[in-house]
Amino acid sequence: MSADTRRPLRPTRQVATQFHVVAIPAAIALAAVGAIAAEHVHLPWIVGAAGGAIAALLTVLALPSLPTRRATIVLLGIGGLGALRHASFAGNDRSWLLVVWAAATLVTLVLVDRADAETSPALAGGAPLPSRTYETLRVSAIVALVVAVAAVALVPTVTARLGRHVWPGLVPNIGNIMNAPTSLRASNHLDLTTRPELTDAVVFTVDASHADFWRGETYDVYNGSSWTRSAGSDEPTVLDRDGNTVTVLPAPNDVGAANGTDFRQTFHIETAYSGVVFAAPSPHTVETDKTIEELPDGTVRAATNDQFGDGIGFGKGAVYTVVSRSMQPTEASLRAADAQPVPAAIRQQYADPAGASPQVQQLAKAITAGRPTTFDKIKAIEAWMGEHTQYSLNAPTSSSTDVVTDFLFHTKLGWCEQIASSLVLLARSAGIPARLVTGFAPGSADALTGRFVVREKDAHAWAEVFFPGIGWQGFDPTASVPLAGDAHSNGSWLETARHHAVAFAVVIALLALLIGATPELRAAARRRRARRASWSASTLHRLERIGRKAGRARAPAETPREYARALAERLRDDRLVTVGEALDRDAYSSGGAPHDDRAAAEAVLTSL
Amino acid sequence: MTDPADARGPGAVLRPAPGTATATAPHPGPGDLTLTSIVLFTLGAYGVAAGAATGQEAVVAVGVFAFTLFLVGLVWPIMTIARIDVAVVAPTDSRVGEKVDLRVTVTGRAARIDLRVLDPAGDWWRTASPAEGVVPHVAMRRGVFHYVRVQLRSSAPLGVFVRTRTIRVRLPAPITVAPRPAAAAPVLESVPDDHRALGAPLLVRGGTDAVRAVRPYVSGDPARLVHWPTSARRGELVVREYEPPPALGVALLVDLRGPRPEAIASRAAGIGVATLKAGGIVWCGTCDDAGPAGEIVSDERELGRQLARAIAGPMPEPPPGWFVEVVHL
Numbered sequence: 001m002s003a004d005t006r007r008p009l010r011p012t013r014q015v016a017t018q019f020h021v022v023a024i025p026a027a028i029a030l031a032a033v034g035a036i037a038a039e040h041v042h043l044p045w046i047v048g049a050a051g052g053a054i055a056a057l058l059t060v061l062a063l064p065s066l067p068t069r070r071a072t073i074v075l076l077g078i079g080g081l082g083a084l085r086h087a088s089f090a091g092n093d094r095s096w097l098l099v100v101w102a103a104a105t106l107v108t109l110v111l112v113d114r115a116d117a118e119t120s121p122a123l124a125g126g127a128p129l130p131s132r133t134y135e136t137l138r139v140s141a142i143v144a145l146v147v148a149v150a151a152v153a154l155v156p157t158v159t160a161r162l163g164r165h166v167w168p169g170l171v172p173n174i175g176n177i178m179n180a181p182t183s184l185r186a187s188n189h190l191d192l193t194t195r196p197e198l199t200d201a202v203v204f205t206v207d208a209s210h211a212d213f214w215r216g217e218t219y220d221v222y223n224g225s226s227w228t229r230s231a232g233s234d235e236p237t238v239l240d241r242d243g244n245t246v247t248v249l250p251a252p253n254d255v256g257a258a259n260g261t262d263f264r265q266t267f268h269i270e271t272a273y274s275g276v277v278f279a280a281p282s283p284h285t286v287e288t289d290k291t292i293e294e295l296p297d298g299t300v301r302a303a304t305n306d307q308f309g310d311g312i313g314f315g316k317g318a319v320y321t322v323v324s325r326s327m328q329p330t331e332a333s334l335r336a337a338d339a340q341p342v343p344a345a346i347r348q349q350y351a352d353p354a355g356a357s358p359q360v361q362q363l364a365k366a367i368t369a370g371r372p373t374t375f376d377k378i379k380a381i382e383a384w385m386g387e388h389t390q391y392s393l394n395a396p397t398s399s400s401t402d403v404v405t406d407f408l409f410h411t412k413l414g415w416c417e418q419i420a421s422s423l424v425l426l427a428r429s430a431g432i433p434a435r436l437v438t439g440f441a442p443g444s445a446d447a448l449t450g451r452f453v454v455r456e457k458d459a460h461a462w463a464e465v466f467f468p469g470i471g472w473q474g475f476d477p478t479a480s481v482p483l484a485g486d487a488h489s490n491g492s493w494l495e496t497a498r499h500h501a502v503a504f505a506v507v508i509a510l511l512a513l514l515i516g517a518t519p520e521l522r523a524a525a526r527r528r529r530a531r532r533a534s535w536s537a538s539t540l541h542r543l544e545r546i547g548r549k550a551g552r553a554r555a556p557a558e559t560p561r562e563y564a565r566a567l568a569e570r571l572r573d574d575r576l577v578t579v580g581e582a583l584d585r586d587a588y589s590s591g592g593a594p595h596d597d598r599a600a601a602e603a604v605l606t607s608l
Numbered sequence: 609m610t611d612p613a614d615a616r617g618p619g620a621v622l623r624p625a626p627g628t629a630t631a632t633a634p635h636p637g638p639g640d641l642t643l644t645s646i647v648l649f650t651l652g653a654y655g656v657a658a659g660a661a662t663g664q665e666a667v668v669a670v671g672v673f674a675f676t677l678f679l680v681g682l683v684w685p686i687m688t689i690a691r692i693d694v695a696v697v698a699p700t701d702s703r704v705g706e707k708v709d710l711r712v713t714v715t716g717r718a719a720r721i722d723l724r725v726l727d728p729a730g731d732w733w734r735t736a737s738p739a740e741g742v743v744p745h746v747a748m749r750r751g752v753f754h755y756v757r758v759q760l761r762s763s764a765p766l767g768v769f770v771r772t773r774t775i776r777v778r779l780p781a782p783i784t785v786a787p788r789p790a791a792a793a794p795v796l797e798s799v800p801d802d803h804r805a806l807g808a809p810l811l812v813r814g815g816t817d818a819v820r821a822v823r824p825y826v827s828g829d830p831a832r833l834v835h836w837p838t839s840a841r842r843g844e845l846v847v848r849e850y851e852p853p854p855a856l857g858v859a860l861l862v863d864l865r866g867p868r869p870e871a872i873a874s875r876a877a878g879i880g881v882a883t884l885k886a887g888g889i890v891w892c893g894t895c896d897d898a899g900p901a902g903e904i905v906s907d908e909r910e911l912g913r914q915l916a917r918a919i920a921g922p923m924p925e926p927p928p929g930w931f932v933e934v935v936h937l
Contacts (some may be wrong), residue, residue, distance in 0.1 A: 112765030
């Protein structure tokens with residue numbers, strides 16, 4: 001290679017110090033997105049947060065092959081796509097993390113642009129830039145105001161005009177159906193001996209004005225280990241539709257379902273398959289593109305065959321809207337309901353204590369003795385169960401022929417299905433019409449959207465009791481039953497450790513990183529202290545900082561005097577030469593630089 | 609590239625000389641969208657579209673947030689730069705290749721802007737506004753300049769859009785950029801005596817021994833000039849007056865009609881400066897906007913100013929009796 005074509009050596013690129021501060025908000029932004037993403041894929045949120053933060057720190061601080069500004073913007077773009085991705089599909093109740101992401105992104109943008117601007121030399125004699133904090137706060141306040149106005153003005157418009165109250169969603173395949181949790185599959189049979197697996201996976205979200213239990217199916221026949229429907233109650237009727245609106249026939253004698261107050265809810269399916277139309281009791285109309293069928297007990301579900309060609313249930317992304325009707329009774333009105341007779345058909349189907357063992361029947365009589373009304377009897381049963389039983393997902397599965405008897409008299413530990421079944425049988429033994437209901441608890445309200453986020457772990461069972469003139473009213477005995485001490489664990493520390501293995505691993509890795517970095521951190525602290533102790537060292541540090549801002553870092557072999565001369569030429573400020581001379585004098589003469597020289601040098605550096 | 613002649617009228621601005629490398633070309637448009645803008649626009653479009661399709665407020669909110677940042681980042685620098693005004697004061701004289709300190713006054717409120725002087729494009733300097741500071745600039749070509757072009761830039765606060773605006777600032781007093789003198793020897797030839805009375809410097813080196821007359825001593829006369837015999841005869845001090853030295857100098861005819869006018873001007877400046885430094889008289893003949901012009905220049909600054917004004921055109925008649933040096937290619 002000839003001398004003419006030889007490329008000059010370039011110093012290794014370093015991240016300018018102005019960009020260091022950018023790393024903090026960038027790490028927060030990515031940590032927020034990482035936390036959302038981790039939850040979406042069922043990992044501990046700390047894993048995602050740590051991963052996002054570490055990725056951001058490495059990108060901003062330790063990626064010299066890319067311009068820092070560009071790398072940071074690309075990073076924010078990836079974070080933004082992640083935020084959109086998980087806001088769109090996760091449907092979880094972590095939307096407040098999106099606010100964190102947005103705020104951190106805004107601060108990052110301000111600081112990265114500011115850092116980029118600071119790489120230009122300052123105009124000699126010009127006005128200094130406002131402080132980073134002031135600029136960031138000012139811009140953040142203004143942008144937050146504009147964003148708030150825009151969001152308030154645009155979001156309802158966009159979602160109201162283009163948002164869907166009915167949407168077909170994906171068509172579930174056979175794999176989706178087979179792998180769906182039992183709580184989402186329409187069934188005529190509920191097994192009480194199978195322990196439910198309750199994960200954090202989001203099942204659906206609900207737009208509704210208030211929380212309610214999202215009812216799915218009801219059962220009336222108990223055979224000791226499971227619930228089924230009585231003959232004739234399991235024969236569905238395909239409901240007529242007017243466009244996308246399907247009118248549900250109110251169950252016989254359910255006054256609330258026919259004449260109650262309207263309550264509108266829109267369900268967004270987030271799981272791969274749901275065969276049941278979940279809704280607050282009792283559905284009156286359903287807006288959906290699916291064919292809907294109804295059982296005589298009021299259970300509403302997607303048609304179980306595909307004769308209409310619109311699928312066999314709700315897939316991911318499907319949206320349907322339900323208007324429910326129910327009475328809003330008070331305790332007084334419930335007590336007063338006993339004044340009317342229970343219809344014979346209801347009594348015959350739902351008040352027959354045949355499924356209850358003699359022990360259960362005797363217990364019911366003992367609990368309800370002296371209670372004048374149906375409502376009081378139910379409350380007495382709930383109170384007794386609260387005192388004598390405990391909730392536990394780790395309760396032993398019953399091997400006896402009667403799950404309820406085993407629960408009430410032996411283990412006294414059970415989950416919602418066993419607890420609710422007990423209430424139903426105790427009520428029936430007291431002559432009260434009752435039935436078992438499965439569905440989902442209200443879920444948690446999303447802080448940003450107000451939507452109720454319902455997860456697999458919200459799957460629930462409760463009881464409905466019939467009140468003449470009012471209709472079916474839900475009672476949740478599980479709420480009265482205290483948690484057992486091992487509700488979240490089987491007591492094995494090994495199991496606990498395994499459950500939180502990933503989180504433990506991240507914590508240990510961070511600790512190891514911290515311990516490994518300790519010598520370097522201590523050395524940096526020593527260097528800082530040394531700089532503070534020596535005037536020449538601290539002043540040289542200031543000079544180097546000014547030089548770096550001007551885009552001229554000190555070469556390793558460059559003396560302070562040489563460096564100051566180079567900076568004086570670059571910044572066109574001859575005063576810097578005297579700074580270099582003062583530095584050399586202070587470092588190498590026995591008495592150090594005179595006080596006046598030091599003061600003059602500091603004044604020069606301060607003016608820059 | 610602008611014709612060189614364009615650079616010397618009353619409306620001329622500083623422009624780089626032909627063949628002069630510039631740091632960066634002045635920006636032709638109103639500004640540049642950055643990578644940030646692409647990212648935010650993409651996020652906004654995707655968010656609003658996806659959110660609208662599914663009716664999910666959270667997604668629409670993220671999209672609206674990104675769009676708002678995009679719009680704020682677009683409008684903010686435009687508004688910032690629009691309300692900035694600049695005034696520049698330059699020294700009246702300079703030479704090609706010399707640093708000129710331009711005192712720049714920026715008015716209008718802005719937290720963060722960059723500015724630079726064009727023709728040729730210099731370095732960017734950051735400042736808040738209002739501010740007053742000094743921008744060093746190098747004059748790259750000869751001429752009389754009434755305007756300076758200043759470019760403003762801002763991407764604050766979000767770095768979405770780099771708004772640039774070029775302002776043509778009229779100088780309160782024009783700056784005259786003289787040619788850089790080329791190395792040359794002085795030309796010292798006889799000049800007619802009548803030109804001594806024009807105030808031109810006389811050649812003080814050497815002189816003659818011929819005594820022209822004597823006159824009474826006045827305070828300040830050197831003692832060595834006292835003519836003692838006559839003083840003794842008259843009873844008062846008298847001093848000798850010598851014949852003045854002969855005037856030397858040159859008449860420069862600077863003809864810029866050749867292919868390299870800047871080189872000619874530079875060579876003329878070199879000869880003129882060397883002659884003036886040697887104590888000679890310089891008559892400089894050029895052609896400027898008003899036509900042929902020639903006069904005796906008293907110092908380097910006057911010579912530089914005349915050469916700065918010079919354009920290609922007909923030459924004036926040199927004064928009679930002068931040694932004429934025609935500078936041309």
